[in-house]
Amino acid sequence: MTGWKHPSPEGWSELAWAALDEDIGPGDLSAACLNPESTVEWVIECQASGVLCGCGIANYLLQPETDDPDDCHTEVQMEDGEPVHKGDVVIRGRSLATRLLTRERTALNYLMLLSGVATLTSKFVEKLNGLEAQITDTRKTIPGMRALQKYAVRCGGGKNHRMGLFDAVMVKDNHIRAAGSIVEAVARVRHNTGHMTRIEVECENLEQVREAVRAGADVVMLDNMDPFTMAEAAKEFRDKVILEASGGIDLDTVRGAAASGVHVVSVGALTHSAPALPFHLEVL
Amino acid sequence: MTGWKHPSPEGWSELAWAALDEDIGPGDLSAACLNPESTVEWVIECQASGVLCGCGIANYLLQPETDDPDDCHTEVQMEDGEPVHKGDVVIRGRSLATRLLTRERTALNYLMLLSGVATLTSKFVEKLNGLEAQITDTRKTIPGMRALQKYAVRCGGGKNHRMGLFDAVMVKDNHIRAAGSIVEAVARVRHNTGHMTRIEVECENLEQVREAVRAGADVVMLDNMDPFTMAEAAKEFRDKVILEASGGIDLDTVRGAAASGVHVVSVGALTHSAPALPFHLEVL
Amino acid sequence: MTGWKHPSPEGWSELAWAALDEDIGPGDLSAACLNPESTVEWVIECQASGVLCGCGIANYLLQPETDDPDDCHTEVQMEDGEPVHKGDVVIRGRSLATRLLTRERTALNYLMLLSGVATLTSKFVEKLNGLEAQITDTRKTIPGMRALQKYAVRCGGGKNHRMGLFDAVMVKDNHIRAAGSIVEAVARVRHNTGHMTRIEVECENLEQVREAVRAGADVVMLDNMDPFTMAEAAKEFRDKVILEASGGIDLDTVRGAAASGVHVVSVGALTHSAPALPFHLEVL
């Protein structure tokens, strides 16, 4: 994707075409009952309340090809990241009936998935209203969908954790065991990575937190700790390192975790268990 | 996929490598704290109750490469489609620590997603206990994941609706409007497709159902009808065509819909809103 | 392909670029004797009688790129599916000489191959003049060319059998042997596929035909049967199932097979042995 805020088609167009191909395969059999030249006017409407995400892809899939009749066009009516309600029109246009009905499902599938992620994220973010802590995602994403899901998290008001194994270091329990100690593990990683890389250490108790800070970690994850332990960690280390609460946090527990004084709360459910936000396409 | 029951790697290996690549990118920075030759023993455990799906892919991603030490191996302990409970070990093995920790997340992401779909499907199927009607999926799938999600539906006890636009016909309201009538729409499609293709017509009321049957439809969808209307349709046409109930059906309403006498109930949520089933990988 | 009747570039453009690449490789050496800016006027002429197919691809390959001079253009003069004769101009245009001569051969190769298939199909279809039976293709296609060859069959007046292993079921002798009986084989398949899938059973004698009908087959293939046996099968089962004659049928035997009363006659030669229909490109 060219930009970070509004990812442009270079980053996802290949995926979008593959998704179309998955649906169309060797041809849309039902198109045989349509006049190949007739055009129709249409809208995509939201069917529930949430946060919008995926207009760019949906519009990309439905916009006219160069050979289409001159009156074909599409217009995005709302922006990714905006709150959306039942009945809101998010995209409208006029298209060849054959192209529209062939591509409709894939466009809607993207909208529903990404708006689902943005909507769930926004619910977590709202729970932290008035607190400084931020909601962040994880690497528990749908295979092949990570960059788009992480974009949806940003649309919902969340922040992104590392994108993958390549853009930051997370020293986990297994790494620590293999290296012998947190100090040794961090030292090895520091020796092998450059000056632009942040290092996080996953800690299960305060002792480990102390060792991680001493080892020079940039970020410390408080893994599955209770709010009281987290509060203790925050009191001691909040000004020295970035603290991240993690581990099975849901809408009921997120405010408690955040109130402990950590900087960041990471939530896997944002990208692995967000229900779809429903949309449908209406021919006028 | 070579087979239908147990899809073999030809069908999804490219996706699986792309998913790994999405996570690893230009390299796993954290691997720097591991000894590149050391091997570790591990298990993947389920963390909740549900129906298992995705062992083949997870195992494919974790199994040893040809150059790995001789003691490396993986063993699938349970089969896709089996009920699974908290603490069940589904795959176990010994692997190079570097390879294991680099690929763990992607393997788990597949297991969690697909077992989530199978689990939700099985809940719908259980609701129909004692009835003849079958649960089927839709085309409301995650872009790029359709064949795997439809496999997960089968693992959960459901049936597959058409795979895409290419393997069966669905005449929808917009097709009907464009063709002028159901009879005309079906005639056009019949004229343009071969003798191996089934045709379904989406109907909103009994009058349309009657016309669809008269037009020679093989399958009639009762779209968003109340159970009483569906029961009427079933009484009249159940022996002449296949009847499918569809439209916003959830775990609360599915038994009522099925009890109306339709042959099939299709549920979009199976593939667009199934929460993940949690698994984790434990190094012993 | 977006549409079924006129497949659009999404379905074959990648193949077309790969075919160009196969011919051009690291560069057209002969282009060195052309002025890179000069444009020429040209026509593609048919050199024999037949049925036209492939204009869309040929035109796609020859049409101007965005940077070409303003007077460059192409015009398709005839439609796929039309009868064509020696001397007929099917596409005309003005192009950069370098681009035209570099792409000419690939465009013509598609036209020749696909029009060859459409032409042979039309000859089979003509033989059935006045009969109800339809000509259909098989899976004996050129690797990589199936969807396009099946489109050519439609242009020649034929129907398409299943597109591949994924859109319908064919229970063959080996499947029957493996399952124990036709009844068992059909039952297993019915259990594993959804309500949108048709099932055909390949039968070698009337006894098998009877069993297939009893088993609930939708379509029965009469494999390599003589016309008299086929007529018997047709008399008994024509109203209960769809009957397909198959097995080494050529232009001499096709009318006899069709006259037996079957609904469909399938012919492998349409797609594996159709001679090319010649075309050439003339610079004016």
Add this chain to the structure above:
Amino acid sequence: MTGWKHPSPEGWSELAWAALDEDIGPGDLSAACLNPESTVEWVIECQASGVLCGCGIANYLLQPETDDPDDCHTEVQMEDGEPVHKGDVVIRGRSLATRLLTRERTALNYLMLLSGVATLTSKFVEKLNGLEAQITDTRKTIPGMRALQKYAVRCGGGKNHRMGLFDAVMVKDNHIRAAGSIVEAVARVRHNTGHMTRIEVECENLEQVREAVRAGADVVMLDNMDPFTMAEAAKEFRDKVILEASGGIDLDTVRGAAASGVHVVSVGALTHSAPALPFHLEVL
């Protein structure tokens, strides 16, 4: 392809997997009636006389995968380029029934296509028995199949003309017109290509042949000339350049063309109009 004589899988394996994918798509529905563990013994038999080509690909597609049972194997019984007759077994093996029946059609489609090309080539080569002239192919090939079809031509005893636009120069009438004269066209090409490139000039009469020889062409094509004119050209220039007869030459006219004294006769039909040689797979 690693080697020239026996092209190895690097050169065509991607095409072969794409061809399989075209047939299998999202899954072989018919496999549902097979036991996924049972293995069967099989042979591929030729069903007519000709020259064999394509064993390597067919065997590649059918050979066991690493996870198959230990008794699975395949054996190629005859070599590409050998004469083959009805009933000859060309490959035999034991395979998982599911894999075999899923891949059978694609393997046979390659064998039938390539053996068809080799067989037709051998018929042209036989016609030249006792003469020095050689049969060569053209660029009139099936899109995407050029390297394999040209290999089949070699198996049938023919030689390959240039592989594409990139490995040799052909100055055609349009190039000549654009450059002003044969001398100028050859000079421009010579100036722009290196010392490893041969240049052929397409000539329509003896005057052009003379100019081409004077211009320093390495090869001269006698395009659509009658045998007497070709004989004259051969008498005068046979020792100075390589002479190629070309243009609509068939099995009836090829010996006359060759007897004129040219070095090479090129035949488009080898690769655009060769009927398939039939093969079938028999489960024992």
Add this chain to the structure above:
Amino acid sequence: MTGWKHPSPEGWSELAWAALDEDIGPGDLSAACLNPESTVEWVIECQASGVLCGCGIANYLLQPETDDPDDCHTEVQMEDGEPVHKGDVVIRGRSLATRLLTRERTALNYLMLLSGVATLTSKFVEKLNGLEAQITDTRKTIPGMRALQKYAVRCGGGKNHRMGLFDAVMVKDNHIRAAGSIVEAVARVRHNTGHMTRIEVECENLEQVREAVRAGADVVMLDNMDPFTMAEAAKEFRDKVILEASGGIDLDTVRGAAASGVHVVSVGALTHSAPALPFHLEVL
């Protein structure tokens, strides 16, 4: 590439997008500080003297996309192959700031690499001023960059040796040893290739040169011979075959090698050790 002189985007656009993707990955993080709608005016300036190459690719990467504001444009100011000096503006334009800063580095990396090759080539060519011999490249290229580097060699005034293993034959010492003799090796190759293929033989001494000429080689490589031996070879065989000097030739020795009377001097360093020519992009 469509043309030979000015390779068009078909030949390298996939590489160029892959290079962009390598740099951008899941998104340009730094773009977050730019206004996504603001446009800027810019120039690309050369920072040293040399020969220009790569304007086409650089411009292709920076030119506006269809959705960009109307005032966006790019203009190539100089042509590939032209001499260039510090301060020369080679491309200028107005672009979205986000797109420009995201793509700048990749565009410059191509310009720097290809102009580096063209510049080094031109230095070798200048050394041969007044001699007939030509500078040619080798297969010692950067993996994945061969066609573009060979284009850069042509821009620098050099000629191209064979593009790869497929467009001409080189019989090397190992081939000779395997075949038993030069005569036998050449005979085998001649038997297996068509009439459009040139054959070169690598020779280490005059005896081998004699045998190669006798065997009918089209080109003889004088491998690592001293200038005196090369002069002897040239005197005897210059009119019978094409002679190529090769082996560790640098800017100091190239004139001596060429003066020996050979037709061609091949230099590996052109494509494996050319230092980059520096360029930078300036926002005005």
Add this chain to the structure above:
Amino acid sequence: MTGWKHPSPEGWSELAWAALDEDIGPGDLSAACLNPESTVEWVIECQASGVLCGCGIANYLLQPETDDPDDCHTEVQMEDGEPVHKGDVVIRGRSLATRLLTRERTALNYLMLLSGVATLTSKFVEKLNGLEAQITDTRKTIPGMRALQKYAVRCGGGKNHRMGLFDAVMVKDNHIRAAGSIVEAVARVRHNTGHMTRIEVECENLEQVREAVRAGADVVMLDNMDPFTMAEAAKEFRDKVILEASGGIDLDTVRGAAASGVHVVSVGALTHSAPALPFHLEVL
């Protein structure tokens, strides 16, 4: 790449096959003079002194395929990162002559390129002997080769700067101008990126350095500053941020830059202008 230290084939195998394909194209014509069954023993020798890099890829390309004779094998004799001298054997093996000669050039091209980068890096690293500062690379890499070239930099003793636009932030002069000030630019980026991302600011004078530190930059680049200014910056800010010297630094100036007290010196020439280290393959 699976690991960071020794990148495994997943990361580069596709590139390696594409590079082979670029060389082999539709077939190695010269292989026709080899016996397709004969095997030969061989070594790859270094021909100059330097630091080794690329053994893994070279070995991957030359190692036996599964169908090769049993005596075929390869052995890597030295490790990437080791110093290497003229005559050192780095890989040895026995291979099919056809496969070896077809793949030799591509394997050597990788070895020469990557060892060239490692060698030049090691020369810069040696210049800093006794100083704390580290040598790091830039994004001025060969398109398509970044991950491998950055691996070569690590082999030569250098560190990696960010891999691309996606794994860290660099605020450049144009970003600053667009945002209005360094403080504003850093604030915007901080707002849009997560807690795992480091931010570097490119500064041209001490004033800017001060502002960058105040803005909360993690790293400050001293762009094209003279050593005295850099020393001043280091004295004041060395303990607060990471300081990077950059801009046209060569082997003559690198020690001066490093001695100023910066933490890191970045050098573009490592990856855009490193001459190849020569290797050759010898059949014994």
